[in-house]
Amino acid sequence: MFKNMLIKNDSNIRYRIIIAGMLIAIGSIIRILLHNNLPGAPSIYITLNGITQNMFIFDLFFVVAVISIVSGLLLGGYFTFIVPISTMIISDLFIGNNWILLFTWSGFVMIGLIGYLLKSKKCVTIRKAPAILGASIGGVLLYDIWTNFGTWLGGFGYAYNLNGLALCYTMALPFMFWHLISTTIAISIIVLPIIYIKEHKLIIPDLVTQPLERKISVAAFAILMIATILSIIV
Amino acid sequence: MKKEVKKNLRYALSIMIPIFVVIILFIGGINAGIITFEAPKIEVEGEVTATITINFGNEKIYSEDLTMINATVFDFLQKIEVIGDIVLETTYWEQYDSYFVDSISYNGEKYEADSSHYWAYYINGEAGMVGADKQLVKQGDLIEWKFESF
Numbered sequence: 001m002f003k004n005m006l007i008k009n010d011s012n013i014r015y016r017i018i019i020a021g022m023l024i025a026i027g028s029i030i031r032i033l034l035h036n037n038l039p040g041a042p043s044i045y046i047t048l049n050g051i052t053q054n055m056f057i058f059d060l061f062f063v064v065a066v067i068s069i070v071s072g073l074l075l076g077g078y079f080t081f082i083v084p085i086s087t088m089i090i091s092d093l094f095i096g097n098n099w100i101l102l103f104t105w106s107g108f109v110m111i112g113l114i115g116y117l118l119k120s121k122k123c124v125t126i127r128k129a130p131a132i133l134g135a136s137i138g139g140v141l142l143y144d145i146w147t148n149f150g151t152w153l154g155g156f157g158y159a160y161n162l163n164g165l166a167l168c169y170t171m172a173l174p175f176m177f178w179h180l181i182s183t184t185i186a187i188s189i190i191v192l193p194i195i196y197i198k199e200h201k202l203i204i205p206d207l208v209t210q211p212l213e214r215k216i217s218v219a220a221f222a223i224l225m226i227a228t229i230l231s232i233i234v
Numbered sequence: 235m236k237k238e239v240k241k242n243l244r245y246a247l248s249i250m251i252p253i254f255v256v257i258i259l260f261i262g263g264i265n266a267g268i269i270t271f272e273a274p275k276i277e278v279e280g281e282v283t284a285t286i287t288i289n290f291g292n293e294k295i296y297s298e299d300l301t302m303i304n305a306t307v308f309d310f311l312q313k314i315e316v317i318g319d320i321v322l323e324t325t326y327w328e329q330y331d332s333y334f335v336d337s338i339s340y341n342g343e344k345y346e347a348d349s350s351h352y353w354a355y356y357i358n359g360e361a362g363m364v365g366a367d368k369q370l371v372k373q374g375d376l377i378e379w380k381f382e383s384f
Contacts, residue, residue: 041329167363
């Protein structure tokens with residue numbers, strides 16, 4: 001019985017590593033190939049807070065967001081942290097990044113943890129599609145609030161007062177609207193079919209995480225958030 | 235059976251209602267004039283004289299008063315290159331429909347944007363909120379280009 005448990009555990013980890021590797025590869029390749037090939041903003045403009053700007057500015061946020069959500073939903077545990085961070089590290093080696101990377105990386109881990117939370121609440125079924133979509137949208141909003149807070153805090157020319165903060169978030173709206181719409185569509189056409197396939201055990205097995213993994217993943221995320229804030233203050 | 239129908243109805247509504255809300259907000263935004271499909275009109279300023287300074291971050295500051303017609307902050311910077319005082323490298327980002335300054339060379343030294351530095355412009359002491367090629371210059375404006383660190 002013990003030997004069977006070990007074999008089961010071993011194949012469980014193997015499956016998780018394979019799926020994690022595939023997710024990292026797909027995310028990195030798409031990000032590297034497309035980052036310089038994005039179309040111009042569409043001719044839709046929004047006026048808020050006295051500023052008129054494009055309503056949508058395209059970026060590849062949704063790629064890493066979907067990778068993060070899938071890593072949380074399917075893999076859970078350490079991979080919630082490893083997959084988004086690895087995807088960003090590998091692709092940033094080619095694309096480049098700056099000091100805001102700690103905010104963006106921790107933001108994607110946050111989205112992954114939301115996926116992991118859904119997994120732990122046994123929401124990885126098609127019946128729970130509204131909850132998955134709702135939680136993902138919440139994750140996107142949290143990501144944008146967090147990263148733009150970092151932009152304001154890091155001194156990008158915004159005044160260090162409420163007006164400066166409001167201006168920072170107003171200027172970020174084109175990105176936020178695009179993040180919301182692109183991630184919602186991507187989850188609907190990619191993640192929900194994956195969940196359907198998993199639910200019917202067609203290809204993806206049920207991957208189990210150890211209780212300790214959850215604690216370590218959350219602790220690692222908390223340390224990353226603290227390090228991010230400290231990097232600005234210090 | 236009735237319970238199953240109620241469950242399915244709740245499921246369908248939980249997906250359809252947010253979609254309807256988003257569509258209604260979008261249409262409402264169009265009706266209220268918040269969302270439009272025409273690019274904002276650029277005001278015509280005519281001939282203006284403004285001061286442009288470039289701060290290279292090591293106490294080297296270049297300053298010049300220029301007069302131009304219907305010009306943007308970016309036009310003023312390009313004018314200095316035409317005068318021959320600087321060499322400019324820029325990239326047009328289609329994603330943002332705007333030009334970004336990659337480097338400015340002055341007195342044999344190149345100040346290049348990288349992972350720890352960037353070029354930013356300020357107009358009358360306030361950071362530019364649109365691309366330099368979108369910011370129209372008014373009479374008496376003070377344009378400052380700064381080589382800043384992250």
